[in-house]
Amino acid sequence: METDGLRHGRYLSGYQKKIKNVNTVTEAEYQSRLDTCLECENLLYGTTCRFCGCIVQIKNKLTAANCPFPYAPKWKGP
Numbered sequence: 001m002e003t004d005g006l007r008h009g010r011y012l013s014g015y016q017k018k019i020k021n022v023n024t025v026t027e028a029e030y031q032s033r034l035d036t037c038l039e040c041e042n043l044l045y046g047t048t049c050r051f052c053g054c055i056v057q058i059k060n061k062l063t064a065a066n067c068p069f070p071y072a073p074k075w076k077g078p
């Protein structure tokens with residue numbers, strides 16, 4: 001019987017194959033962004049930004065992403 005983890009992993013793997021030409025940040029930049037989010041009072045359930053609804057473990061890998069915190073983003077893209 002297939003577990004949820006296996007099913008999700010297969011789904012994400014198939015999804016990644018469809019995404020092309022997406023620029024991602026370095027591991028150091030990703031960790032810096034993620035550390036900021038993990039300490040943010042607006043992170044829900046340890047995964048979801050209250051303002052944009054994004055899963056930060058995914059969003060923070062994208063070079064073009066920005067923190068949507070009103071008036072004073074906690075981290076910035078390019």
Ligand code: SF4
Pocket residue numbers: 036037038040041042043048049050051052056066067068069074075
């Ligand atoms: S407001 Fe910014 S720092 Fe806070 S969880 Fe959202 S993206 Fe992360």
